[in-house]
Amino acid sequence: xxxxxKDSISDNHFELTIEVPFPSQREVSIALQSLSxxxxxxxxxxxxxxxxxxSALCVKWNAVEARSLRVSVGSFLDHLAxxxxxxxxxxxxxxxxx
Amino acid sequence: MTVVIGFEGSANKIGxxxxxxxxxxxxxxxxYITPPGxxxxxxETAKHHRGVILTVLREALDEAGLKPADIDCVAYxxxxxxxxxxxxxxxxxxxxxxxxxxPLVGVNHCIGHIEMGRLITGANNPTVLYxxxxxxxxxxxxxxxxxxxxxxxxxxxxxxxxxxxxxxKISNDPSPGYNIEQMAKKGKxxxxxxxxxxxxxxxxxxxxxxxxxxxxxxxxxxxxxxEDLCFSLQETLFSMLVEITERAMxxxxxxxxxxxxxxGCNLRLQEMMGVMCEERGAHLFATDERFCIDNGAMIAQxxxxxxxxGQVTELSDSWITQRYRTDEVEVTWxx
Numbered sequence: 015x016x017x018x019x020k021d022s023i024s025d026n027h028f029e030l031t032i033e034v035p036f037p038s039q040r041e042v043s044i045a046l047q048s049l050s051x052x053x054x055x056x057x058x059x060x061x062x063x064x065x066x067x068x069s070a071l072c073v074k075w076n077a078v079e080a081r082s083l084r085v086s087v088g089s090f091l092d093h094l095a096x097x098x099x100x101x102x103x104x105x106x107x108x109x110x111x112x
Numbered sequence: 113m114t115v116v117i118g119f120e121g122s123a124n125k126i127g128x129x130x131x132x133x134x135x136x137x138x139x140x141x142x143x144y145i146t147p148p149g150x151x152x153x154x155x156e157t158a159k160h161h162r163g164v165i166l167t168v169l170r171e172a173l174d175e176a177g178l179k180p181a182d183i184d185c186v187a188y189x190x191x192x193x194x195x196x197x198x199x200x201x202x203x204x205x206x207x208x209x210x211x212x213x214x215p216l217v218g219v220n221h222c223i224g225h226i227e228m229g230r231l232i233t234g235a236n237n238p239t240v241l242y243x244x245x246x247x248x249x250x251x252x253x254x255x256x257x258x259x260x261x262x263x264x265x266x267x268x269x270x271x272x273x274x275x276x277x278x279x280x281k282i283s284n285d286p287s288p289g290y291n292i293e294q295m296a297k298k299g300k301x302x303x304x305x306x307x308x309x310x311x312x313x314x315x316x317x318x319x320x321x322x323x324x325x326x327x328x329x330x331x332x333x334x335x336x337x338x339e340d341l342c343f344s345l346q347e348t349l350f351s352m353l354v355e356i357t358e359r360a361m362x363x364x365x366x367x368x369x370x371x372x373x374x375x376g377c378n379l380r381l382q383e384m385m386g387v388m389c390e391e392r393g394a395h396l397f398a399t400d401e402r403f404c405i406d407n408g409a410m411i412a413q414x415x416x417x418x419x420x421x422g423q424v425t426e427l428s429d430s431w432i433t434q435r436y437r438t439d440e441v442e443v444t445w446x447x
Contacts, residue, residue: 044210050428051206051427051429052431052432092162093199096162096204100166100204100208101211105211
């Protein structure tokens with residue numbers, strides 16, 4: 015997973031952007047829709063925005079506290095890895111039946 | 113024919129089941145078992161589910177002898193339950209629904225228990241006692257809702273049993289409740305405990321505090337055995353449950369009781385409920401651990417009912433929720 019990380023600190027504000035490349039547009043769209051529905055827990059003041067480019071998933075965080083940013087990024091990466099494993103394990107039959 | 117796959121993982125069990133028109137084709141499950149004296153925490157439970165979910169999914173398909181193309185709908189537990197485990201399971205359900213091009217249905221966990229109980233036992237319109245580690249409710253159907261007639265005002269009955277098991281270090285394998293049930297059979301002496309029925313509701317936290325406080329003193333002084341405590345706790349808790357169930361039956365004029373949820377496979381509870389039913393000329397329905405304890409097929413079955421009525425959950429609405437009351441769901445599949 016190649017990622018581009020930008021970490022800027024201004025006015026006690028943290029920002030992080032990562033870009034996750036996928037083999038195809040279809041897989042990016044699946045990952046986006048699987049990972050988008052759930053809101054961030056309200057307390058931390060962390061905002062996570064998901065979007066897609068051609069065949070990459072882009073995630074941007076804006077956070078007030080470094081700690082809550084770290085928690086959010088950590089759990090997001092866990093979720094992303096699970097979605098990717100699921101695509102690897104169960105994606106093939108769908109392609110065959112299409 | 114309608115084939116639905118159901119994903120369940122709201123607590124320490126992860127299960128995936130496939131149901132085809134009332135027939136359970138497969139229903140594999142794994143349980144996260146903690147050492148004696150320890151409960152299961154959201155983070156560790158989610159990690160457990162994550163580690164086995166794809167294996168369980170493969171098993172569910174293989175045992176049913178189905179290919180993803182044979183499935184019509186993907187059902188998953190939307191809530192209530194622990195957030196992290198719910199989310200882990202929902203992520204996989206969302207992903208396979210998209211991979212296979214199938215609609216998604218978000219199911220209320222409690223409704224899953226009720227519909228599975230009705231399917232397995234054939235109970236038509238029962239008063240339902242739903243008892244598990246996270247929930248204690250007496251439910252009856254009326255006007256398109258499963259209405260809650262009585263419930264716990266603090267902790268669930270299963271939570272009371274589980275936490276008592278931790279206090280005296282009873283094993284969590286296969287489950288603390290099962291081990292308490294076996295020990296209770298050897299209990300000889302009834303120790304009086306608080307009995308807290310408040311109208312149609314029950315309260316268990318005071319009983320737990322009381323027994324936590326006195327257990328070690330009584331055990332170390334030899335006044336009673338651990339078996340006596342298990343016996344006394346079960347008798348007290350289950351009497352309370354039978355009392356509120358009977359009151360709900362009298363209210364509704366119901367002649368059927370259905371016990372669902374993990375505590376529902378306790379044979380002593382079933383026996384006590386059976387005595388009450390016999391006295392009223394009513395009928396008791398209960399299931400064994402395969403379907404009482406959280407499983408995937410129950411989510412598939414409730415999903416099957418919903419899907420047949422044309423209900424689907426859009427991906428954008430497929431968020432999970434830790435709180436989701438039984439009576440929030442409109443029951444479109446019953447008259």
